[in-house]
Amino acid sequence: MSNSNHTFKSWRLNKRPVGEIKNSDLSLVEEEIPQINDNEVLARTIYFSLDPTNRIWMSDVDQYMEPVEIGDIMRAGGSIAIVEESKTKDVSVGDIIQGGMHGGWQEYFIVPGNDVIKLPIETGLPLTAFISVLGFTGPTAYFGLLDIGKPQKGETVVVSAAAGAVGSIVCQIAKNKRM
């Protein structure tokens, strides 16, 4: 992703999907990269995750978060970005940050300085780990299996979708704990 022409692309929700998502439900929009104000940061997306819950956010149904509004940039479950401009202390150009609620299906976004979450890249872990096993997926698997499932000694763990993001981690936790 580059900003050589000072524009950025984003996917916006065009229509609420009915059944399977169709190409026409989303629009790829190109617009000017916004200017940041004091105490803000401009970040360029490196990765964002596509998750099953994105489909729920597209629908105007009772759910655990507000649905994405028509015309809005699609919300991402997780994203990782690099700071390209900073007008806040403690955040420098080149810092790697978590997008949080500000990241989305977009190349650039602005984060208020007091909302910036820097990632501990000095750990040497691959960046993708921060939107997978160290993002929502790992805790979902961990607490889903151990706190909700509460497996007991002698029981067998059955994972119905073991190839998926959450399921594959559930399997690893179960193996690690010798269930």
Ligand SMILES: NC(=O)c1ccc[n+]([C@@H]2O[C@H](COP(=O)([O-])OP(=O)(O)OC[C@H]3O[C@@H](n4cnc5c(N)ncnc54)[C@H](OP(=O)(O)O)[C@@H]3O)[C@@H](O)[C@H]2O)c1
């Ligand atoms: N990822 C998270 O951080 C997170 C957080 C909270 C809740 N959840 C929930 O956890 C569930 C799994 O999410 P995920 O991120 O792991 O998704 P995912 O990576 O897309 O994995 C979904 C798995 O389900 C399988 N699958 C889909 N339809 C199926 C069907 N009809 N019969 C049998 N298997 C089927 C898929 O198989 P194929 O690979 O063959 O398609 C895939 O292995 C979702 O309900 C999601 O909303 C996820």
